[in-house]
Amino acid sequence: MLSKLPSKLTSFGIAAAFMFTLADLPSVQHNAAAANAKIQDFSISDVTMTDAYCTNAFSKEVEYLLSLDANRLLVGFRENAKMNTQGAQRYAGWENSLIAGSTVGHYLSAVAMAYQNPNLTDAQRKSFSDKLDALLNGMKECQNNSKGRPGFLWAGQVKNPNNVEQQFDLIQQGKTNIINEAWVPWYTMHKMIQGLVDVYNFTGKETAKEIASKLGDWTLARCRTWNQQTHNTVLSIEYGGMNDCLYQLYEITGKEDHAIAADYFDENALHERILRGGANVLNGKHANTTIPKFVGVIKRYEVLDGKTVGGKQIDASKHLKYAEAFWDMVITHHTYITGGNSEWEHFGMDDILDKERTNCNCETCNSYNMLKLSRELYKCTGDKKYMDFYEQTYYNSILSSQNPETGMTTYFQPMATGYFKVYSSPYNSFWCCTGSGMESMAKLGDTIYMHSKDALYVNLYQSS
Ligand SMILES: [Zn+2]
Numbered sequence: 001m002l003s004k005l006p007s008k009l010t011s012f013g014i015a016a017a018f019m020f021t022l023a024d025l026p027s028v029q030h031n032a033a034a035a036n037a038k039i040q041d042f043s044i045s046d047v048t049m050t051d052a053y054c055t056n057a058f059s060k061e062v063e064y065l066l067s068l069d070a071n072r073l074l075v076g077f078r079e080n081a082k083m084n085t086q087g088a089q090r091y092a093g094w095e096n097s098l099i100a101g102s103t104v105g106h107y108l109s110a111v112a113m114a115y116q117n118p119n120l121t122d123a124q125r126k127s128f129s130d131k132l133d134a135l136l137n138g139m140k141e142c143q144n145n146s147k148g149r150p151g152f153l154w155a156g157q158v159k160n161p162n163n164v165e166q167q168f169d170l171i172q173q174g175k176t177n178i179i180n181e182a183w184v185p186w187y188t189m190h191k192m193i194q195g196l197v198d199v200y201n202f203t204g205k206e207t208a209k210e211i212a213s214k215l216g217d218w219t220l221a222r223c224r225t226w227n228q229q230t231h232n233t234v235l236s237i238e239y240g241g242m243n244d245c246l247y248q249l250y251e252i253t254g255k256e257d258h259a260i261a262a263d264y265f266d267e268n269a270l271h272e273r274i275l276r277g278g279a280n281v282l283n284g285k286h287a288n289t290t291i292p293k294f295v296g297v298i299k300r301y302e303v304l305d306g307k308t309v310g311g312k313q314i315d316a317s318k319h320l321k322y323a324e325a326f327w328d329m330v331i332t333h334h335t336y337i338t339g340g341n342s343e344w345e346h347f348g349m350d351d352i353l354d355k356e357r358t359n360c361n362c363e364t365c366n367s368y369n370m371l372k373l374s375r376e377l378y379k380c381t382g383d384k385k386y387m388d389f390y391e392q393t394y395y396n397s398i399l400s401s402q403n404p405e406t407g408m409t410t411y412f413q414p415m416a417t418g419y420f421k422v423y424s425s426p427y428n429s430f431w432c433c434t435g436s437g438m439e440s441m442a443k444l445g446d447t448i449y450m451h452s453k454d455a456l457y458v459n460l461y462q463s464s
Helices: 032-036 052-067 070-080 102-116 122-144 166-172 185-203 206-223 228-235 242-253 256-263 268-276 287-304 317-334 364-381 385-401 432-442
Strands: 018-021 449-451 455-458
Touching: 052 102, 052 122, 052 385, 052 432, 070 102, 070 122, 102 122, 102 185, 102 432, 122 185, 122 206, 166 185, 166 228, 185 206, 185 242, 206 242, 206 256, 242 256, 242 287, 256 287, 268 287, 268 317, 287 317, 287 364, 317 364, 364 385, 364 432, 385 432
Parallel strands: none
Antiparallel strands: 018 455, 449 455
16 A cells, blocks of 8 residues: 555565564663553654654654644633634644544654654754743643633533533433534543553653543533433443543652543443444444543553452452453454555445445544554563564555645545545644644654563564
8 A cells, every 4th residue: 555665674484573683772761550551662762763764754753743833722711711813823624623633643642752852953943842831831821721621621622601511411411413512522522631641651640630631620620510321321322532631640650540531431331232243333433432432441451450449459350351352353344554444434234345346445543543453462462463463564554544745634544445535734624633643753763672581572664
């Protein structure tokens, strides 16, 4: 699928994960989960990319991220907090819709990752730091002047000026008309919290943790109002990886409330259904709704297994089994040779990939999320099949999702014969895949190497 191949590209499917004994490790980003894991990440700051294709992809992304204006990204937040928008206009596309702010979340993550990248110049790093400060200060001010419940922060269009939380209320009633009711507010909230957590983890900026912590408190306060029926209704509508970002928030705040909030977004019935297996279990399911749920499942295992929360010791060992079973199901029955999956954003019947080749296959967010799941499963199990898939998908679905001349990224990646790729526009699209594309291109070197206590793993053949 690549028009230009990275100079050190191997044929996909080759066994990845070669292992070398290592005497001196460079500095390592540690976290609580990593302490228990067999295999651990390096910091993005430890790996300098030298591959010409990847350094170009990264520099195009940096150019794009630097071109976005913090004041324009803040307009929605400021409007909803009834604050001065400083003469700025909202961006167009999805950033001028009910889910505005979702790109801001991806942007925070991408800029924070790029900030750590050694391929950045000092001047670029300073510009990114300034942009993050402008965004964080603006978001904090809006949160402190929230017109919703304490901690609420929101950039999406609001249909009822007297109720900035209206979409969350309507979702609880199952109302999802995206013209005049609600789109996917929890999906958007996930992106915002994840962006803030990433900024804290990658740059150490305390303001990001403070804002995210208050959003976590707001989330739990709302979850506690749900009866069982409301809870089921909310979980039936795309909510991204709310469990994933809240488990990560718990890791950095240590507040049990954030782990309890995350638990509201774990769907045990779905997990058990996947583990039981059988034919066509995923048929008709929205792929990019379902995959992040299992990224959250593996995160629960990594963060909570063996921990004590609310006076109870958590056994999350089964969550590793759930995530493994889901991964196997997607790879065995729903994945093209490029690593992508889905048609019109949905999984179909098992094993009918050829019959579903159209111009709308392989939503790029799905590949981005499957890579997130794969690298965590690899770290937990050490099974090289996860890195084989990672390598295949990284080259054929992720690197290939970017136009190397403009830096813009794809939504779908057509598998039907004769179709071509459509890339987002810089300031008028802001699709989900524009946002996940920002992140993918900002963290290109993050999986080339991993390590255990006394060994170095080389996962990808990429000059670095
Ligand atoms: Zn997408």
